[in-house]
Amino acid sequence: MxxxxxxxxxxxxxxxxxxxxxxxxxxxxxxxxxxxxxxxxxxxxxxxxxxxxxxxxxxxxxxxxxxxxxxxxxxxxxxxxxxxxxxxxxxxxxxxxxxxxxxxxxxxxxxxxxxxxxxxxxxxxxxxxxxxxxxxxxxxxxxxxxxxxxxxxxxxxxxxxSAGRMMSRDYVAVPETMTVGDVIDYLREHRELPTEFWEVFCVDPMHRPVGACALSWILRCPRNIPLYDVMARDQTLIPADMDQEEVALRFQKYALISAAVVDTSGRLIGQITVDDIVHIIQEEAGEDALLLSGAGDGDINEPIREAYSARVRWLIANLLTATLASSVIALFEGTIQKMVALATLMPIVAGLGGNAGTQTLAVTVRALATNQLTASNAWRAVRRELSIALLNGGTVAVVIGAVVSVIFGNLVLGAVIALAMMTNIVIAGLAGVFVPLTLERLKADPAIASSIFVTMTTDSMGFLVFLGLATLSGLVG
Missing domain, CATH: 1.25.60.10 (MgtE N-terminal domain-like)
Incomplete structure (x- = not known):
């Protein structure tokens, strides 16, 4: 031709x-x-x-x-x-x-x-x-x-x-007593069946899933073999009221292509496929990042009024927590007036502490979201972050202490800011892990409120430690 x-x-x-x-x-x-x-x-x-x-x-x-x-x-x-x-x-x-x-x-x-x-x-x-x-x-x-x-x-x-919202009601379910040949004939004869599916669910007389057969198994098995001899009995069932984030974690953990969704009585009512999960994983990952920043949905198509409403709440909350840091500074007004260099260096201590806290917070929230961090290994995670904070704090303290001593020609000031930096980074590391763990224990979403508490802690403690050490050291006379 x-x-x-x-x-x-x-x-x-x-x-x-x-x-x-x-x-x-x-x-x-x-x-x-x-x-x-x-x-x-x-x-x-x-x-x-x-x-x-x-x-x-x-x-x-x-x-x-x-x-x-x-x-x-x-x-x-x-x-x-x-x-x-x-x-x-x-x-x-x-x-x-x-x-x-x-x-x-x-x-x-x-x-x-x-x-x-x-x-x-x-x-x-x-x-x-x-x-x-x-x-x-x-x-x-x-x-x-x-x-x-x-x-x-x-x-x-x-x-x-929830799984009930995102599931598809188009699935293929057959009695477990069917043979492979019966299933093949059934799939060919019934035109109303879904056009795309990867496995056939096997159900008992009460329509409860008891196993599943991948299409590849069905096509390669002899026609006279009963389904109950070849079906996979160990399957992952998704309750209809399960949160979509947990569903995505199940798919990721067990490398699922599709999964049966069941109601409270265990009856098969739908299925979820991996193409649905790809969107959920992307959505949940972006959602946690945006919640940490208080940016709402973060979608450029979101109406201005709703974006404003979502963001302004967090800005007002940050304003209230910022007043706490300001009140700490006010306690040491006399100290700052005697040595203007302290006002120059204060933002460095608070800023680096805030960054360190944000790093730990991001790791902890992600670990909680992906079930890497649970009650079983919480203290190990705390010890790990404390070790990292000590190493980071020590390194940064040496650098900032040396630089300040040279620039201002004052070894005591260099020692004070080095010790304050070390202390605040350690506090930031502990806050970054304890705050989301506490919110998780209280059944609150760690991604929503953690950043405000961590920022408040690092700012307030940074100012308190730095100005307090400067006062106690006799630096300002």
Whole structure:
């Protein structure tokens, strides 16, 4: 067969090649949309030239279309959605940024949102609807097919960020008494089964999972072998109310591809697959970092009012804790007036102590989040961080003491700041590990409030130790 004949027989491949070539012209070497491409789309939107917008966007991959929505202005997004309505498939909706998707869904009519939700997997549909206002959410649910509505309402009944919210209700489950041949015939004959899955769950008469068979096992076993002879009985079951962060840790620890989700009675109600977990791991990792800084969601698409509300709370809290450090300085006002060099050196002691505390805090919070740090090894972690703090404190103390002694020509001042630096870095190390451990014990999220307490401790103790030593040493006479 000639190449021309082959292309005639496979027109889809030619179309896909042309699509890829057209799309490559809109992406840079880092696989991001080129600024000139985005500018052309925005110009077409400003000119209300829907045909040109469609022609520009049509070659893009759904994930790149989702990126385009983030790159255009907020006022242009609804116009863009209307211009490319035929391209706004489930793949694009599922890839949209949460804030962008929520704004779009609120702007679209309820019947259109219901139509989109009905085409999505249950977990994606739930993610799309859960952030809508209660009134908008109910309006959309009222427009949906009864079966789809029941599935979404069931998912919404579970806590936020739980396995029940993120699980898919599309899975394959068969009785454990089936043979391998029976399963193969079942998979081929039933067209309503999911199009993508990696294992078949084996259930008992009460629909409780008792094992799982990977597709590779099923394809390689003789047809007459019963499932209960080849299925893996040791499986990881995910309770529906388990927090998504813990689910991600289970997948990471046991190298899972998929896992069964069960209700309180142990019945199989859904499954979670590794592609869902990739998003969760990324989300949770970024969330902890942002919580430590008090930056809220940290999403550039987050509305200004909500970003302001999230950040200002922590700034006010920091303002209150800063007054404690200021009150410590006020106690030594006379000491500072007698030796101005102390005012010059105070920020160094507090600043390095704060950095040391932040380092330890970041390590501790991450260890708690990944279950590396538990009650079983807490004291070992404390001893480790204390050892590191002593080494760091000693090194920095020698350097700062020598530098201050030379610059100010005062050995006593050098010794005072060296001892203060050593003490504050050790205090910072202990605070960086004890504060999050204490919050964890109190059932509070260590990532949220730890930084405020650690910063307050290092600032206050840094000033207190440095100025106190300067006073006791007779440095200022």
């Amino acid at each position: 000639s190449d021309a004949d082959l292309k005639d027989d496979l027109p889809g491949e030619a179309d896909e090649a042309a699509r890829g070539e057209a799309e490559s012209g809109s992406l840079d070497e880092d696989n991001r949309l080129k600024p000139e491409f985005v500018r052309n789309v925005k110009e077409a939107l400003d000119d209300e030239d829907s045909d040109r917008v469609y022609d520009l966007v049509e070659p893009l991959h759904p994930a790149d279309i989702a990126d385009l929505f983030e790159l255009v202005d907020e006022r242009e997004r609804l116009v863009l959605a209307r211009s490319i309505r035929d391209l706004m498939g489930v793949e694009v909706i599922a890839e949209l940024n949460d804030w962008v998707r929520e704004a779009l869904m609120e702007a679209l009519p309820a019947d259109v949102v219901a139509e989109i939700a009905g085409e999505l997997d249950t977990d994606d549909a739930v993610a799309m609807l859960e952030d809508l206002d209660e009134e908008d959410q109910q309006a959309v649910l009222a427009e949906m097919e009864p079966e789809d509505r029941a599935a979404i309402e069931s998912a919404l009944s579970y806590p936020e960020e």
